[in-house]
Amino acid sequence: QSALTQPPSASGSPGQSVTISCTGTSSDVGGYDYVSWYQQHPGKAPKVIIYEVFKRPSGVPDRFSGSKSGNTASLTVSGLQGEDEAEYYCSSHTGSNYVVFGGGTKVTVL
Amino acid sequence: QVQLQGSGPGLVKPSETLSLTCTVSGGSIRSGNYYWSWIRQHPGKGLEWIGSIYYSGSAYYNPSLKSRVTMSVDTSKNHFSLKLSSVTAADTAVYFCARYHSNYYDSSGFLRGTYYFDYWGQGTLVTVSS
Numbered sequence: 395q396s397a398l399t400q401p402p403s404a405s406g407s408p409g410q411s412v413t414i415s416c417t418g419t420s421s422d423v424g425g426y427d428y429v430s431w432y433q434q435h436p437g438k439a440p441k442v443i444i445y446e447v448f449k450r451p452s453g454v455p456d457r458f459s460g461s462k463s464g465n466t467a468s469l470t471v472s473g474l475q476g477e478d479e480a481e482y483y484c485s486s487h488t489g490s491n492y493v494v495f496g497g498g499t500k501v502t503v504l
Numbered sequence: 505q506v507q508l509q510g511s512g513p514g515l516v517k518p519s520e521t522l523s524l525t526c527t528v529s530g531g532s533i534r535s536g537n538y539y540w541s542w543i544r545q546h547p548g549k550g551l552e553w554i555g556s557i558y559y560s561g562s563a564y565y566n567p568s569l570k571s572r573v574t575m576s577v578d579t580s581k582n583h584f585s586l587k588l589s590s591v592t593a594a595d596t597a598v599y600f601c602a603r604y605h606s607n608y609y610d611s612s613g614f615l616r617g618t619y620y621f622d623y624w625g626q627g628t629l630v631t632v633s634s
Contacts (some may be wrong), residue, residue, distance in 0.1 A: 397550070430620035432551075439600055439627055440551065445620035483551050487619035491564045493541075493553040493604070 398423065398484055398496035406474045414499045416484030422494050424465035426443040428487035430470045431460060434498075435480045439469040446468060471501065479503045506531040508625035510601045516632050524587040526601030526625055531589045534559045539585040539604040540577065541621065544597040552597075556604050559583060591632045601625040 399417040406412040416423065416431075423429055429447045432440035442451055444460040447467060457472045467486075471478050484496040510558050512524035526540070533540060539556035546552070555565035557575040565573045574587040588595060602621040 395609075428617065428619040432621070439624035440621070441624070442620055442622055445605075445622075446618060449614075451622070484619070485551075487617075491556075492566065493556065493619075495543075495551040495553060498550040 396494070398486060398494055400482075400484060400496035400499045402497070403500045403502065405504055406471075407504045408474055408476065410474050411470055411472045412474060412501060413468055414468045414484075414501070416469070416486075416496045418465050418467075418486055418494070420465060421490075422488045423462065423484075425466050425489060426487055427462070429460070429462060429467040430485045431458075432483045432485065433478075433480045434483065435490040440483060452455055474503050476503050506603065506623045508601050508603065508623055510599065510625040510628040512599075512628055512630070514629055514631060516591055516630060517594055517634050519590055519634055521631055522586070522591050522595060522599075522632070524586045524599055524601070524628060524630070525582040525583050526585070528603075529582070533577060533584065534579050537605060537607055538540075538563075539606050541602045541604045542575065542586045543600045543602055543621070545600065545627070546594075546597045551600075554586065554588075554599075559634070593632050596630065596632045598627040598629050600627045 404412045425449045431444035434440040443454045443458045446458040459470045482499045507529045509527045516522045541556040542554040557563040569634045572589045577584045603623040
């Protein structure tokens, strides 16, 4: 299985929006609505912020939103705040009961 | 509140077997709604799924690591374990244990799939070096 494709970096000023793409195949992202997104700050464990493409766990601000079109999923962070500066990873369950991650996107708040 | 605590040697010699254990507290490992998983992160790199195991022992492994990976569950101790054999320097990484939420019953009583990592351990740095 191949890793999902994410841009290595993204940036925005406070208050702006940033969107991160995550491209897979019909065997993972395109085939199932089981895309999740994780936020990881340096030295910390990842934290889920989106699951099942667009659902937010309790406690995650609604500034975080997810969507999917075909083989590409997207995470949008609206109203950027300093604390949003982190690495973001997408993940998808696959038809073989495997899990595949994206390479990660470093979000910088300018 | 569910907590996962990974433990094991921080230094392993090349060609030997890496062994880690993850102890679950605040919930039962016997729950049918979850797989118990290992994920690793090479220094400065992204996340790599190693494998996931059900409390019954049914497991799925990353094809790229499958020949060297063995996972097990001990329900009496509420913990699960990872063994990675024939390690090299390329296996130096932070190893995370995590709970993979796989299904739930909706308001109508139907079993639905979900699939995401909802709880993570703190991560254990394992260095492979002689």
